[in-house]
Amino acid sequence: MKFVMFSAAHWFAISVIVIAAILLFTMKNRINPHQKWERFVAVTLLIMDLGYHVWLISSNRWRLMDSLPLELCSLSLLAAIVLLWTGNRKLYPFVFFAGIGGALQAVLTPVLDLSYPHFRYFHFFYTHGGIILTALYFTWVKGYRPTFKGVLQTMLTLNLLLPVIFLVNLLVEGNYMFLRMKPVNGSLLDYLGPYPWYLLSLEAVAFLMFSILWLLFRNYKSK
Template sequence: MNFTNEPSFVIFSTAHIVAVIIGFVIIYILFLMRNKWGGIEPIEKFYALSLLIMELLYQTWMWKTERWDVSYSLPLELCSISLILTIVLLWTGSRHLYDFVFYAGIGGALQAIMTPDLELSFPHFRYFHFFYTHFGIILTACYFTWYKGYRPTFIGIVKTMILLNLILPIVFLVNWLFRGNYMFLRAKPTGGSLLDYLGPYPWYLLSLEFVAFLIFLLLWSIFRNSEMEKGGTK
């Protein structure tokens, strides 16, 4: 794709660091206010709509600028799938969706935020879309945990791992049919990522299963221990 005369994103640049700081400050504020407010359903619906509108605007922008292509524009990346389920979770409150959004959503979004596969930087719309939607996944998972009383469980890890492995064959097929690289199942991202430390293709795919399980286990342990410390539900 040609992004001539458009701001190029550089990892760990000022634009990157500022977005990360703002996002985590908002998460911290959400944490500090967790005992003051409960869940507010109208806000949940409004936030779900804002995430949906942001994604639709992104798809429209790609289509209008002739960037849309079936090989990379379908919502088949882990964070794209997590975003869709996040929107549905905000709208329905489904406890089944919460497990996936909490584990795969937070795990995938954190990795994406720290090492973005992003071409365009501030003040381009794509920059705002990327960080708004990725932090939106994390904020939603934390909101349902801190405000709605949902709790991550070890069974939730198992369910998430099973669902991910059920999704993979579908993504493999789409990649093969359209020469895509959804979920980086055919090659690593060129801009650098965690995958660079997990071995060559295709072995990094197996390593990623183990790493995903460890990340999910760490998330469960952190939130479980925090609940135990304040005498909450375990």
């Protein structure tokens, strides 16, 4: 079944993620953070993503031009998995800022062709929701706190990655991170001007979004 933006299946996925976030916040003082469960979630995210690549290969959909883990959310997912497994604080800013910023945009305007009950539907929303909930878990339950330095570090990391990904795009004729064109089914980029100017606009939007996240969460104190 073809995925339709803001259909019942889309709203259901959004609702599940929102409800999970609300439950995480309301139960934050009752949750006993334990590495065993954090690693369990990390494994489920990894298995789900590996399953996605197995499906791509088995259905002859895997291609260098669009199947490498070079999208912002793919990179954020890998960082979230390692963060869950290790608790490494150096990964937290990227997962929090780039992860929430990218996954939130992806959940609201998915680049997705298959809907419920296809595996791809569950993979897309489980992994993107997992990124968001991982960032919130480490903030609300573990007590990690976003900083403005983290905003700058995340912007620097992204700008160091962009030339590399742009080169990969040229080599494989891809469009990772939408560095060559906008997504065809509509997204936030439609409001940021034509190519290549929307890339500059996106830098400003990313910085603004990261700064808003920092302002919203900087004074939060964990249990």
